Amino acid sequence: METDLKLESTVWVGSKRYRAVLTGWHFNWTELDKKNRDKKTISVPVAEVVGVEEGRVEILPQKSIEDTDKVFTVFYVKRSSTGSSYGLLWTLGRTQFSVPSRVLRDQWTKHLRAALKTHSPVRPNRLLVFINPYGGKKKGRKIYHSLVAPLFELAGISCHVIVTERANQARDHLLKKDLTGFDGVVCVGGDGMFSEILHGLIGRTQQEAGLCENDPTVTLQPCQRHIGIIPAGSTDCVCYATVGVIDPVTSALHIIIGDSQPLDVCSVHQASGLVRYSVSLLGYGFYGDVLAESEKHRWMGPLRYDYSGTMVYLSNRSYAGIVQYLPADPLLSSPRDRTRCLSGCSVCSRSTERLFPHSSDSGSLYSSHYSQFSSDSEGEWVTVEGRFRCVSLTCMSSSCPKSPLGLSPSAHLADGTGDLILVWDTHPLGFLKFLYRHTSTEDQFDLPFVEVHRVKAVRFSLPPGKEEEEYEEIGGSIGGMDEEERGYIETVSRSGSQQHLADRGPGREMTNVQKTGNPFLCGLCCSKAPAVSVWNCDGEILPSTEILSRVHGQLVRLYARGIEDGAAMHCSEDIERGCTLQI
Ligand SMILES: CCCCCCCCCCCCC/C=C/[C@@H](O)[C@H](COP(=O)(O)O)NC(=O)CCCCC
Numbered sequence: 196m197e198t199d200l201k202l203e204s205t206v207w208v209g210s211k212r213y214r215a216v217l218t219g220w221h222f223n224w225t226e227l228d229k230k231n232r233d234k235k236t237i238s239v240p241v242a243e244v245v246g247v248e249e250g251r252v253e254i255l256p257q258k259s260i261e262d263t264d265k266v267f268t269v270f271y272v273k274r275s276s277t278g279s280s281y282g283l284l285w286t287l288g289r290t291q292f293s294v295p296s297r298v299l300r301d302q303w304t305k306h307l308r309a310a311l312k313t314h315s316p317v318r319p320n321r322l323l324v325f326i327n328p329y330g331g332k333k334k335g336r337k338i339y340h341s342l343v344a345p346l347f348e349l350a351g352i353s354c355h356v357i358v359t360e361r362a363n364q365a366r367d368h369l370l371k372k373d374l375t376g377f378d379g380v381v382c383v384g385g386d387g388m389f390s391e392i393l394h395g396l397i398g399r400t401q402q403e404a405g406l407c408e409n410d411p412t413v414t415l416q417p418c419q420r421h422i423g424i425i426p427a428g429s430t431d432c433v434c435y436a437t438v439g440v441i442d443p444v445t446s447a448l449h450i451i452i453g454d455s456q457p458l459d460v461c462s463v464h465q466a467s468g469l470v471r472y473s474v475s476l477l478g479y480g481f482y483g484d485v486l487a488e489s490e491k492h493r494w495m496g497p498l499r500y501d502y503s504g505t506m507v508y509l510s511n512r513s514y515a516g517i518v519q520y521l522p523a524d525p526l527l528s529s530p531r532d533r534t535r536c537l538s539g540c541s542v543c544s545r546s547t548e549r550l551f552p553h554s555s556d557s558g559s560l561y562s563s564h565y566s567q568f569s570s571d572s573e574g575e576w577v578t579v580e581g582r583f584r585c586v587s588l589t590c591m592s593s594s595c596p597k598s599p600l601g602l603s604p605s606a607h608l609a610d611g612t613g614d615l616i617l618v619w620d621t622h623p624l625g626f627l628k629f630l631y632r633h634t635s636t637e638d639q640f641d642l643p644f645v646e647v648h649r650v651k652a653v654r655f656s657l658p659p660g661k662e663e664e665e666y667e668e669i670g671g672s673i674g675g676m677d678e679e680e681r682g683y684i685e686t687v688s689r690s691g692s693q694q695h696l697a698d699r700g701p702g703r704e705m706t707n708v709q710k711t712g713n714p715f716l717c718g719l720c721c722s723k724a725p726a727v728s729v730w731n732c733d734g735e736i737l738p739s740t741e742i743l744s745r746v747h748g749q750l751v752r753l754y755a756r757g758i759e760d761g762a763a764m765h766c767s768e769d770i771e772r773g774c775t776l777q778i
């Protein structure tokens with residue numbers, strides 16, 4: 196079969212003569228008439244050929260065809276560095292080849308197209324596309340029609356496009372409508388839009404498998420259809436953390452070539468059943484407050500998060516809570532091991548074998564039943580109690596343009612675990628330092644009031660009495676509370692041992708800022724702050740405070756391949772073996 200696809204001939208690119216060779220897996224062209232040492236071969240894996248057209252064809256920025264019968268044009272993935280240390284920008288490479296006859300031209304196009312079918316069998320043929328016209332800077336429609344649709348057309352992918360008219364339309368469509376014939380679903384929007392697709396596909400898959408999502412112990416069925424993300428939102432964290440750049444063309448090319456990246460998903464349950472799923476951020480305290488505040492300022496677009504972040508930081512809040520977590524196996528990996536989950540990550544590959552032990556190929560992967568939770572004994576749970584600036588759970592790094600290494604730089608996309616980040620109450624400058632480190636390469640966990648744990652599940656509850664309290668007094672003796680209640684000397688129980696929060700970090704002295712919870716208030720007139728925060732679940736506010744969250748390993752698949760390391764691109768060996776690099 197493969198020998199049929201081989202072809203070799205002399206071709207011209209502009210005025211230069213080349214020897215072009217199609218080997219089946221690769222298409223190469225080497226300049227002739229050059230001294231040996233300067234000879235350059237351009238090699239494109241067939242898996243990265245986007246399309247082959249007769250004539251001189253251009254696609255972006257605008258389509259044009261010059262139908263000359265001795266020319267064919269090959270479009271392929273071309274990589275360039277973004278200038279940042281991680282993530283590679285993909286652009287559409289294009290080379291026009293001239294040959295001596297029309298017969299040879301037709302032979303080349305026929306062979307290249309056949310090689311594409313044989314060596315790239317996982318490409319999507321038909322996609323369901325949802326565009327949120329109001330996401331981010333409201334450019335979703337333009338981005339799709341000018342940059343993405345022409346590439347899908349070139350690749351021969353047929354699309355059914357729905358521009359949403361209301362929130363949750365995409366989710367409801369996926370839950371109820373006929374999806375026969377669609378290989379994947381593409382969302383044009385931000386993390387909120389991705390979350391709609393996630394809920395629609397997970398829900399639909401469980402319905403069809405007859406599984407009850409309301410039962411937190413149930414082993415969910417992984418979704419077969421892939422999700423593609425064309426970034427057009429505000430944070431675009433899921434795209435950034437799985438592709439490494441925010442660029443619609445790069446994402447479209449990953450979709451076209453049928454890349455496949457499994458992704459862990461956290462389910463979130465309250466007592467009465469499933470609340471939501473999360474992949475990027477399940478955050479209580481600071482991140483919940485930022486989201487709640489930002490919803491009032493949606494008109495600001497993506498800037499609403501900067502504004503609300505500043506306001507919430509200045510309000511200087513902390514919240515009481517009880518956090519319980521089920522640690523993951525510490526021998527497998529650690530959130531402090533200073534590695535990065537990159538394309539071909541070995542930790543994630545080993546996890547696939549652990550999560551789906553009986554699957555020898557990806558086809559049986561979907562039908563295998565596995566247990567990641569029910570075998571975990573209750574005895575392993577760890578309990579901590581105190582006052583927190585924020586409690587966050589993420590099952591991937593959650594890197595985004597604001598924070599290029601993310602909430603948890605060493606988290607893995609597909610290892611079946613999440614990272615629980617506990618930021619204990621501390622003085623405002625300490626917390627600012629913690630936040631600021633997210634924007635640099637400085638370790639945000641290397642602070643005395645921060646803990647990070649690799650976990651399989653987390654429970655959060657309020658200390659007795661807090662459920663009913665809407666506001667709490669703040670401000671030491673002025674507000675009628677002593678230091679202990681304020682959390683500055685917080686008793687933390689863990690495995691029976693007692694620890695004082697004061698030992699965790701600086702700032703035992705209370706300033707007026709700490710006393711009032713607001714730097715602009717004096718501490719005498721305003722002494723009340725909300726007793727309870729809200730949960731930010733991938734940009735949605737949860738209706739409940741007391742929750743149980745559990746990580747489901749590799750529950751969905753994206754058209755992505757993880758972050759390709761720009762530095763390692765010079766070393767083909769690194770790329771081939773895939774790596775978990777030291778930060
Ligand atoms: C002094 C500098 C402070 C910088 C703080 C940087 C911390 C950034 C961490 C961001 C993590 C983002 C995790 C992703 C969350 C998204 O799911 C969610 C919804 O996104 P979208 O649908 O695009 O609107 N985004 C947020 O909750 C925004 C959090 C911003 C916090 C400042």
Ligand SMILES: Nc1ncnc2c1ncn2[C@@H]1O[C@H](COP(=O)(O)OP(=O)(O)O)[C@@H](O)[C@H]1O
Nearest residue numbers: 330331359360361362384385386387388428429
């Ligand atoms: N047509 C629509 N009108 C209003 N809201 C919508 C529409 N389509 C989707 N949404 C909702 O908008 C929210 C934000 O969308 P998203 O694309 O994530 O943008 P952003 O990143 O700016 O928040 C999502 O939660 C989604 O459910």
Ligand SMILES: [Ca+2]
Nearest residue numbers: 459590607612
């Ligand atoms: Ca993970």
